[in-house]
Amino acid sequence: MRLLWVVLLPILLLGATDRAEKQIYESLITLIYPQREVVKVWSDDENRRAFLAEMGPRVRLVERPQMADLVVLRHTENLQIDRPIIAERYGILKRYRERAVVGFYWKKGRPHLIFLESALRHFNIRLSDELRAYVVKRP
Amino acid sequence: MKKIWTGVLGLFAVSGVWGEDLGKLLETYRIESDLSKITVKETAGVVDVFTRDMLERMQAHTLSDVLKNVAVLNYSRTARNVTLFTKSSVGFFPVSSVRLYINDHDMTSASFGSALLIWGDMPVEQIDHIEVYKGASSNEFGNETGSIIIRLYTKTPERDEGGKARLMVDDAGSYEGHLYYAHTAESGWKTFFYGEKDYIQRETFEYHGCDVRSDKHGNLLQATLSRGDFRVEMGRYAKKNDEFLGESPPYRPDGGGLDAKHAYIHMSYRLPQQTKLTIAFDDLDYHRQSEKALDSLTLPFPVTEDFSSKFRDKIYTVQLEKSLDVGRWHFFSGIFYKYKSFESETNLLQFGSDYPVKDSYEGGLNLYSFYVEGKYALTPSSALAASLKIDRSDYSGGVNDYTRSILRAGYLYKDGTWSLKFFVTRGYLSVPMYQLYGGEENFIGANPDLEPIDVRFLGTADLGWRKGGHEVDLQVAYSDTDNQVVYRASQGFVNMDGNNRYRRAILRYTYHWNPADFTRISWYGGAKSPAVHLSPDYGVLLESFNSFGDIDLYQALHMRGPYTLGDTHFDASWDYTVAVKYHLTSDLSIGLRGENLLNDGFVQGYQDLDGVVGFPVYDQKIWLNVEYLF
Numbered sequence: 001m002r003l004l005w006v007v008l009l010p011i012l013l014l015g016a017t018d019r020a021e022k023q024i025y026e027s028l029i030t031l032i033y034p035q036r037e038v039v040k041v042w043s044d045d046e047n048r049r050a051f052l053a054e055m056g057p058r059v060r061l062v063e064r065p066q067m068a069d070l071v072v073l074r075h076t077e078n079l080q081i082d083r084p085i086i087a088e089r090y091g092i093l094k095r096y097r098e099r100a101v102v103g104f105y106w107k108k109g110r111p112h113l114i115f116l117e118s119a120l121r122h123f124n125i126r127l128s129d130e131l132r133a134y135v136v137k138r139p
Numbered sequence: 140m141k142k143i144w145t146g147v148l149g150l151f152a153v154s155g156v157w158g159e160d161l162g163k164l165l166e167t168y169r170i171e172s173d174l175s176k177i178t179v180k181e182t183a184g185v186v187d188v189f190t191r192d193m194l195e196r197m198q199a200h201t202l203s204d205v206l207k208n209v210a211v212l213n214y215s216r217t218a219r220n221v222t223l224f225t226k227s228s229v230g231f232f233p234v235s236s237v238r239l240y241i242n243d244h245d246m247t248s249a250s251f252g253s254a255l256l257i258w259g260d261m262p263v264e265q266i267d268h269i270e271v272y273k274g275a276s277s278n279e280f281g282n283e284t285g286s287i288i289i290r291l292y293t294k295t296p297e298r299d300e301g302g303k304a305r306l307m308v309d310d311a312g313s314y315e316g317h318l319y320y321a322h323t324a325e326s327g328w329k330t331f332f333y334g335e336k337d338y339i340q341r342e343t344f345e346y347h348g349c350d351v352r353s354d355k356h357g358n359l360l361q362a363t364l365s366r367g368d369f370r371v372e373m374g375r376y377a378k379k380n381d382e383f384l385g386e387s388p389p390y391r392p393d394g395g396g397l398d399a400k401h402a403y404i405h406m407s408y409r410l411p412q413q414t415k416l417t418i419a420f421d422d423l424d425y426h427r428q429s430e431k432a433l434d435s436l437t438l439p440f441p442v443t444e445d446f447s448s449k450f451r452d453k454i455y456t457v458q459l460e461k462s463l464d465v466g467r468w469h470f471f472s473g474i475f476y477k478y479k480s481f482e483s484e485t486n487l488l489q490f491g492s493d494y495p496v497k498d499s500y501e502g503g504l505n506l507y508s509f510y511v512e513g514k515y516a517l518t519p520s521s522a523l524a525a526s527l528k529i530d531r532s533d534y535s536g537g538v539n540d541y542t543r544s545i546l547r548a549g550y551l552y553k554d555g556t557w558s559l560k561f562f563v564t565r566g567y568l569s570v571p572m573y574q575l576y577g578g579e580e581n582f583i584g585a586n587p588d589l590e591p592i593d594v595r596f597l598g599t600a601d602l603g604w605r606k607g608g609h610e611v612d613l614q615v616a617y618s619d620t621d622n623q624v625v626y627r628a629s630q631g632f633v634n635m636d637g638n639n640r641y642r643r644a645i646l647r648y649t650y651h652w653n654p655a656d657f658t659r660i661s662w663y664g665g666a667k668s669p670a671v672h673l674s675p676d677y678g679v680l681l682e683s684f685n686s687f688g689d690i691d692l693y694q695a696l697h698m699r700g701p702y703t704l705g706d707t708h709f710d711a712s713w714d715y716t717v718a719v720k721y722h723l724t725s726d727l728s729i730g731l732r733g734e735n736l737l738n739d740g741f742v743q744g745y746q747d748l749d750g751v752v753g754f755p756v757y758d759q760k761i762w763l764n765v766e767y768l769f
Binding site: 018019020021023024077089090091106107108109110111112113130131134 | 161165167168169171172294297298299301654725726768
């Protein structure tokens with residue numbers, strides 16, 4: 001309950017809205033695991049964990065990366081685990097180019113979202129024709 | 140079977156939401172993720188926010204471009220070419236009532252108690268967003284007191300990996316060059332560097348056979364380095380301004396100007412348990428030269444022919460702050476110590492005399508402060524807030540020491556449709572050091588016995604309503620102050636007996652076309668009791684931010700009402716600004732910004748010996764703007 005207050009109050013009083021961000025993450029999770037009812041997610045960032053915890057029943061936050069179906073990374077640079085990764089920093093994306101399916105990061109003052117071809121192939125993830133425009137061979 | 144349906148529906152949803160809409164979704168995300176959502180402190184008062192998106196579409200390049208469109212505050216300039224605020228119906232604000240921060244660093248000078256004298260026309264290309272708090276107390280920011288608080292936040296390496304070059308030229312021959320670079324290294328160091336150089340050519344007026352000039356040369360360097368919990372910021376701004384009308388009447392400018400520099404370094408370290416230690420140092424040079432052409436004058440009293448004043452400030456700051464969350468309570472408290480030293484040297488040559496009179500003097504202030512703010516969440520959508528700040532000011536050199544406190548309480552409410560916040564404050568405004576220390580000759584009329592301005596009551600309220608694309612906002616404020624500091628020719632600076640009451644209101648309607656585009660109209664007015672009419676009583680501001688494909692369009696029409704100064708009537712002014720930007724690629728854009736296009740912008744009146752004379756504050760200009768991200 002206390003956690004709820006801590007999370008809710010700043011959102012309501014600061015007027016923060018994260019609808020688009022939520023929509024993006026929901027779509028990414030659906031894209032990577034279209035058939036899973038519940039996707040277990042781990043993140044190395046405290047703020048992202050709080051965000052994922054609010055995403056609803058389809059996302060279950062786990063304590064360790066080994067327990068996760070999907071890993072969201074912002075800081076960790078040497079994680080040895082064969083899971084799809086959403087990289088939230090450009091440097092992280094370059095480091096995990098074989099497993100980072102998605103790069104979703106800020107650069108030049110605006111958000112970027114790209115898919116890495118090698119990681120998509122590695123995890124056998126298929127994209128619609130419209131999204132093929134966002135696929136790159138290397139970051 | 141259920142899994143298959145989930146999968147099919149999921150893919151369908153992805154196609155529907157994404158595809159060609161991904162670009163729009165990312166754009167919405169960019170707007171929703173504006174850093175102001177994190178930095179705005181709602182408990183600090185009624186706030187106007189200029190987001191990064193707004194600044195970019197305005198093609199704003201100086202702080203003046205932004206502050207001139209803050210409703211109810213009128214950004215004007217003094218006879219000595221300093222940009223300061225007036226508010227509806229009254230003259231220039233006490234300088235110490237406006238505080239300006241870049242990130243967490245207070246840019247205020249010790250001599251003048253204001254940052255606007257140097258930073259009022261600073262470049263803003265390195266700035267991510269700007270918050271203007273009206274009717275604030277500063278308790279919530281843990282620094283010195285002020286009633287208008289302008290907070291500027293620089294761009295961050297986290298979001299701005301890469302660099303940007305920006306070049307602007309105008310039809311009068313002015314230019315500005317901006318360059319910044321942001322990077323996060325694999326070692327964890329985050330860096331942001333910014334450099335700027337400008338030459339602003341202003342319109343030259345002829346007055347009594349003299350050229351009235353207000354051109355400006357400036358350059359600014361800023362850097363931020365951080366790693367983990369450690370952060371250091373530094374900057375140096377140097378500028379030279381022409382003198383405009385010059386020192387006190389009679390206005391016969393014959394050269395002179397301002398040569399000012401401000402360098403600062405600000406280090407902070409985040410300790411465990413939401414505790415932050417800050418150490419900062421400021422070094423300011425402020426040299427003003429006024430020269431007059433007086434050959435043709437025959438006056439029965441001596442007037443200044445040549446006046447030179449130098450001020451040198453050094454400010455040392457140590458600050459410790461802590462936040463604490465206990466159940467529904469959020470606490471923020473801190474202590475700081477500042478030492479401000481002040482040196483001045485003044486040279487004065489009176490008309491008809493061959494011998495300049497010199498004076499030099501110095502002063503110092505030990506400022507100790509303790510502050511605490513508590514916020515209690517009544518429900519998930521409402522909260523009570525209260526804060527207390529106690530300041531102890533110990534001056535050297537025969538100036539009266541004092542202890543003052545600021546007490547503030549407020550209520551905040553916000554749901555999906557309605558928002559309300561109101562605050563009541565009891566406090567004070569400090570007296571700038573140049574009004575306290577005068578030396579033996581005391582050319583300036585300083586008074587060591589001056590008392591701080593007593594803010595007996597300051598009440599502000601902001602009621603908002605939003606449904607769909609419609610948004611209505613009503614802001615009202617009432618203040619009652621005592622001990623105002625005024626300048627009298629026979630006495631110098633003195634405290635004025637009697638209360639000053641001031642009330643103001645802003646009514647604003649906004650229509651949001653989509654998450655990024657909106658059109659907004661603001662009506663505002665203010666009145667003082669006893670009544671004065673030293674500036675427009677009311678105004679209307681119409682603004683529109685729109686995008687059409689690769690084209691951004693910003694328009695602002697600011698009408699300020701008529702006013703009469705002395706026997707001179709000034710008609711209503713119409714300041715029309717248009718900025719059009721075309722994005723050739725996602726990294727390259729070219730734009731035009733037209734300022735005061737109707738050439739009917741605000742005219743400031745100045746009292747001269749032979750009556751009131753008016754000069755436009757803003758020139759009619761067209762800027763060409765090229766921006767490249769790399």
